[in-house]
Every structure is written in C-alpha cells, then in structure tokens.
Amino acid sequence: MSDNAAILAKIKKCLALSKSSNEHEAAAALRQAQALMRKHDITDRDILLAEVSEADTPAGAKKTPIRWEASLSHLIARAFNCDHLLSTGFSGGRWKFIGPGSAPEVAAYAFSVLARQLRKARAEFIATKCKRLIRASKTRRADLFCEGWVAAVRQLVANIATTSQAKAAIGAYMAKHYPDLGDFTPRNRQGERAMLKGDYSARSDGWQAGKAAQLRNGLAGQAKQAALSQQ
Template sequence: MSENDRILDKIKKCMALAGSSNEHEAASALRQAQALMKKHGISHDEVRLSNVESATANAGKSKNPPRYNHMLVHLISSAFSVRPIYHEGFEFTRIEFIGFDSQPEIASYCYEVLNRQLTKDRAAYQKTLSRYKRANKIRKADLFAEAWVNSVYSKISKLAMSEEQAEMIDQFISKRGDALTAIQGRKHKMKREDCDAVFEGIAAGKNANLFHGTGQDRRAALTQQ
C-alpha cells in the first residue's frame, strides 16, 4: 500500500467515525478527516473515488470477441452491479470490471469460470456438426453459445447499481481517460435448421447455476446442478 493509499484509508476511517451516534466522537473524527485532507491536498472527490475497485479477466485472443462473449460480460455485469471495459492487448483482450467492495473481483472470477464452461460446451456441441460446412458449424455453434448465456441469464438475480454509484464509476473512468466501447461481435441470421442449436444451448446453460458471493466468501460460488 502506497503512502497516498494509507492516507486515504485513514481519512475514510475518520469519515466512517464521523457518522457515529456519539456527537463528540463524530465531530472529532470529521475535524481529523478535514485536517488530513487539507494537509495532503486531497479533495472530497478523491476520497469518494478511492472506494471504486476493479479487477480484470482474460477475454481471449480476439480483438473483437464474439457476440456470445459480450452477452456473458453483460450477464456478469448485471449480476454483480459492475461496469465492464474492454482493453485490447498485444496477445489477448482483457475485460476490466469496475465497481465497489469485492464485487469486481467476484465478477472477474465468475466470468472466467463461466467462460471456461461455455467454451467447453460450445466446442463439444461443434464436434457433433461434422456433416456441416465450416461457416455453418461456426454459425450454429455461436447460436448455441448465445442460447447458453440466455439460459443462465434467465436464472440470475441482479444487483441494482445506484445512481450515485454509476456517477462515481463514470467519474473514475473519465478521470483515467478510458473510453466505454460497446463490443457487439458478429450477429448471425438464424435459419430454420438452427433451432436445434438454440434448444441444445438452452439445455446446456441450465446446468450452470450462478449466485452472488458475500463479503465473507470473496470468491463467487458456481455449482453444477
């Protein structure tokens, strides 16, 4: 922890004590917080933004991840009240989840676990398509994967992000100079022969059960039914 982080941590502790029901304790803590902020040139916004956390996950080598990957990221973001940012790298694309407390870390972990299973299930389904041409295999496998994600999405509960939290995250991202870029990925036009891909994707997705982690369990839980 850097010196600046230690000072911010001390200020936040004082701010927390400033909400004490003991008037004298609250007043003393508030004065101490204000004195520290003035001494070290730390603004109220800096203190607020220091509560924003982030965690990253590997999204694969593609600079333009497929649509089902984007759908999975949206699912995770909704489940854990975080905001995602894609970062293109030389070797692979990273997804950064931004939010509060342990939620970004949990989101990152759950994304990686679900993405591994989705990739495995999609590959297994694609192996059953030996009689199809390559382009048709990819289309059907992608539609399978999209249905898989939709199946999981229908089962999760979502954590709502407050307006204040959304504003703080926007400010955090803006301060860093990052751009929020929506990556949609390729979208296939479904054909009559693709119904089986959708049905099988829905069935496979039902085998994953995602539920929220807690403060005590910083790793989210993912179990197979």
C-alpha cells in the same frame, strides 16, 4: 501501505464513523475527516477514486469479440456492480472489470469460470449436434447455442451482488484512466439471416445447457461483502 493510502484509509474510517447514531461521535469524526482532507490536500474525488480498482481476464478475441462473449462480460459486470471494457493488444484481448473493493477480482474470476464452462459446452454441442453442417454453419449455429446459454446464466448471477452506491466512484475512475474510451460492435455471424428451425433448436439447447452452469458457492459471499463494504 503507502503514506497516502494510510491517510485515505483513516479519512474513510472517520467518514464511516460520521454516520454514527451518536451525534457527538458523528460530529467529531466528520471534523477529523475534514481536517485531514485539508491538511493533506485530499478532495472528495480522491476519496472516490480510492474506492475503485480493476482486474482483468483473457478475452476470446484480440479486437472484436463475438456477441455472446460480449453479452457474458456485460452480464457479469452488472451482476457485480462493475463497469467493464475490452483492452486490446498484440498479446490478445482482455476483459477489464472496474468497480469498488474486491468486486472487480470476483467479477473477473466469475467471467473466467463461466467462459470456460461455455466453451466446453459449445465444443460438445458442435461435436454432437452439428456433424452434418459445413464449417461456417457449425460456427454460426454454435454461436446461437452460446447466446441461449448466456441468457440462461443470467438467472444464476442476477442475485449474487447487493446493489451499492458505486456509480460515482466508477465514473470518476473511468474519467481519469480511460477518458478516450471508444465503442465497438460485437461480431454477429447470424447477420440478417432468417432463423431456421435448427437455429431455434440450437438456442434452446444452449438455454438448457446454461441452466446447469455453476459458480463456486464462495463467490456469492465475496460479492455481497464487496458490495456491502461500499454502502
């Protein structure tokens, strides 16, 4: 641990003690935290930034992701109290999750686990339900299957993370490290086409398959601990 990290850790410990029900202990801890901040020229913003880290995992596209993958990344980021972005480069795209404590690592892992399950389910759907379709129609209908799958998975992850007060910390981190972050519109192969009976069936099949998705049990505990440590 660097000297600066050690000082920040000591300040955070003092700030935590300043919430003690013992008035004398709380007041002493707050004075010590303020003294350390003045001595080492550390601001409230520095403390906020120290709470946040990031973790990444491969994306399925180099530049513009398909809509169902963007929806899955957004779902995971919200469930684990993180922000997220797509980083692009010659080696391919990567989803980055930004949040307090260990939440980003857990979010990146959860995304990779679910994305792997989804791609397997997508391949099985194409092999069994799309045999008579041309390639473009197979891909489009498989996208609808994936959208249904992601919608079902929302129930799986919605209650994993405990809500924390991390918004300000993440905002400060994003402003410092990604000040010029742009937006993108995910690809939607359905476009303006009217939904056909087979399209509705594909989305329904995805919903049913998504209800069988699984996350390792330990993820729930990790996520809750990451969130609780920031409260």
